[in-house]
Amino acid sequence: MKITGNIGFIRKNNVLSPLDLTGGELSFSVDQDETIQIYCLHLIGSLNIKVQLQKEGARCSLNCVYLSHQKTRKNLSFEVIHDEKQTSSEQIVRGILLDQSSMNFVGTIRIPSNSQKCVGTQNHRAVLLSDEASVSAIPELEIYADDVQCSHGSAVGPLDENALFYLQSRGIDKKHATQILLKAFLTDLMPNEIQTVIDEWMAEYV
Amino acid sequence: MAFLEIKNLHAGIGEKEIIKGLNLTIEKGEVHAIMGPNGSGKSTLSNIIAGHPAYTVYEGSILFKGKDLLSLSPDERANSGVFLAFQYPTELPGVGTALFLKTALNTKRKFLGEKELDAVQFMKRLKTRATALGITDEMLKRSVNVGFSGGEKKKIETFQMAFLEPDFCILDEMDSGLDIDALKVVSDGINVMREPHRSFLMITHYQRLLNYIRPDVVHIMVDGRIVRSGDMSLALYLEEKGYEDYR
Known part of the structure; x- marks a missing residue:
């Protein structure tokens, strides 16, 4: 298989459409009671996605799968800013790393002091199929409001020996x-x- | 040639020796039971026969149908006819039970040079075997062992065994966590599989299971060795006296 770039999709008003990730930098703003869902398959280079939840009731879901092999080094950054109260966000990142590949993930959730009643979650999990592969996952939660629900979690390790x-x-x-x-x-x-x-990627590289 | 022949087996985890010079011979069509107190190495033995990577064999040999079992990977052992019914079956979230069974069956058929089953043939075979053990369609739709009760897990293990038709079945504490009704269903499932070409090794703490599945030979295992072998009367003796005499 030939890897030419990253692949993205966005779902807005229940319509799924392709998202061009060539530039590596994307930003979105989400309006009142609007929901966007972003899906990316991160195969090469850097990817920075920033979302501003500008109005009350705005929601976003950022989903990324990254697949790394050989000596690829990648950076992924998700940044969600809860500009208004009662906005919600989730970040779900899953990765598979082979060989000597590495990944650097930074996930930011920013909630200013006047944005009460917000919900922000972040979950990162990666499977390392080689002792030489590595992952750095950094959650950056900047929370200034006191009445919000936020969580983050990260787990990185080999496949479960017993399951295999x-x-x-x-x-x-x-x-x-x-x-x-x-x-x-x-x-x-x-x-x-x-x-x-x-x-296709798994059939070829795993 | 014996069906399974274990000679002077020394094995353990890392440096810690658990099996300390074990000898065991099982002939074709026989049912053997290994009984023993906690920590005697019974489950370790079953994992070593199946090829769990956490255990190291230091010395000795295991021949299965004349083949050196220890030189084979766990999947090659399975395809050669070894089946381990787990004491604690592993949960595989996201792996559908029906698809898992289809993959396992077709891999084995391919290994044996038989034709793979298509979806229709597979479903027919699945349904026939499932009904006998009270496995519902709903259970087959779940992820492997996820959300099953202790009894359901043991039924699914027995069902997999019936479905894959191995020649040598290791039953690791099949009776643990089973109520009387479930024990009956599981034992019936195992008993119908008793055939002249198939052998069983049952591992258990209690004589109770042996009332349902009558063994030909009973062994007592203590501290990594078989210390005594006999017939069913040995199990009855243990039930009365405990393992005290053998410690």
């Missing part, structure tokens, strides 16, 4: 078992258009 063994004990070889578990790790996260590329 269970599949192998049923006759499935290690490579196929690894692919099954990775597919499960990324299940229901991305639109089909992106999932197809993920499947």
Whole structure:
């Protein structure tokens, strides 16, 4: 498979459309009671996505899957600014790293003091399939309002040895078992258009 | 040639030796039970036969149908006919049970040079075996072992065994966490599989399971070794006296 760039989609008013990620920098502002969902497959270079929730009731969901192999170094930054009260955001990032690849993720949630009753969540998980691969995940929560709900979590590690063994004990070889578990790790996260590329990548590199 | 032959097996985790010179021979069609107190190495033995990577074999050999089992990967062992019914089946969130079984079955068929089953043939085979063990369609739609009760997990393990038709079945504490009704269902599922070409190794603490699945040979395992072998009367003796005599 030829990797030419990153792939993005945006869902707004329930319509899914492609998002051009070539520049690596994107910013969005979300209006009153509006929801946007952004999906990206991060394969190369840097990606910075900034969202401003400008009006009450604005919501955003930022989703990224990153796949890294060989010696690729990547940077991903998600930044959500809750400009108004009662806005909500979620960031979901999942990564798979092989070989000597590395990833640097920074996820920012900023809630100024007058933006009460906001909800902001961030969750990052990555699977390392090589001892030489590495991830740095930095949550930056800048919260100045006192009546908000915010959470963040990050987990990075190899695949569960017992899960692999269970599949192998049923006759499935290690490579196929690894692919099954990775597919499960990324299940229901991305639109089909992106999932197809993920499947291709796994078939070729894992 | 014995069906399974374990000779002078020494094994453990890292430097810690758990199996300390174990010998065991199982002939084709036989059902053996290993009983023993906690920490005697029973579950370790079952994991080593199946090839769990956490354990190291220091010395000894395991021959299965004349083949050196220890040189095979866990999946090659499975496809050669070894099946481990786990004491604590691992949960695999996001991996659908039906798809998992289809992959496992077709991998084995391919390994044996048989034709893979198509979706229709697979579903037919799945339904037939599932009904017998009370496995519902809803259970097959769930992720592997996720959201199952202790009893359901054991039923699914037994079901997988019936479905994959292995030659050598290791049952690691199949009775733990089962109520009487579930124990009956699971034992019936195992008993119908008893055939002249298939052998079983049952690992258990209690004699209770052996009332449902009658073993040909009973072994007592203490501190990584088999210290005594006999028939069913040995299990009855243990039930009365405990393991005290063998410690």
